[in-house]
């Protein structure tokens with residue numbers, strides 16, 4: 001079953017208009033929300049971010065927080081998803097194709113769930129650098145993902161797990177992840193400004209790092225600083241805290257998961273709803 005404009009219906013009965021601006025312009029916003037042991041992870045944080053993304057592109061969400069909670073829980077429940085994620089997108093709606101906003105359009109809301117076979121964090125991965133050619137509002141979780149998709153595809157073609165973006169010498173984020181480095185026991189990540197998406201996982205990591213007494217610097221760092229760091233990891237809803245042991249052919253640190261990364265991975269896992277760890 002899927003969610004379409006507030007109704008839970010079977011996928012077979014759902015259709016999207018060819019003049020949906022999400023389809024024609026990528027004119028909309030989205031969220032990917034993790035489900036652990038039958039509960040959503042940081043649901044309010046996702047709602048707040050969705051509302052902010054929508055507002056930044058002048059879309060008013062057609063539901064409030066309470067309705068959002070009710071609908072996504074209903075969908076999770078009818079689909080019996082214990083572990084997986086919910087994808088949700090809101091487009092500006094349907095109108096004859098024309099660049100300016102239509103005078104009148106109702107946002108189109110789509111949600112569906114995906115089930116995971118396991119909750120295991122992906123194994124340590126390898127990444128490559130790629131120039132960040134995206135627009136300057138990466139803080140908006142927009143449906144326009146071409147820059148991200150092209151970078152991820154290139155990294156896959158070259159046998160890597162992720163593409164790490166840089167603007168000139170400055171590292172920003174991954175194609176679908178945030179990037180952290182550890183140098184001399186201090187944790188560094190790009191500040192949450194227009195150059196990156198302020199990840200829900202990123203925030204949880206900063207929180208647990210603070211609790212663990214790990215010094216944090218939300219400062220931009222360079223490609224060279226990343227290559228000379230002791231540890232690198234990426235974070236996202238789907239990949240959690242994932243060590244990166246090689247970047248563009250260069251081994252990072254010992255070539256294995258670092259100590260600080262291990263502490264943060266463990267502490268993050270403890271935050272998972274109904275976790276037994």
Ligand code: DCS
Pocket residue numbers: 032148173174175176177178196197198199200201202235236237238
């Ligand atoms: N940066 C980018 C560009 C992302 O696309 C994502 C997540 C993140 C950072 C990490 O954010 P979260 O911690 O909130 O997940 N991308 C989602 C996506 O498109 N698929 O999975 C997660």
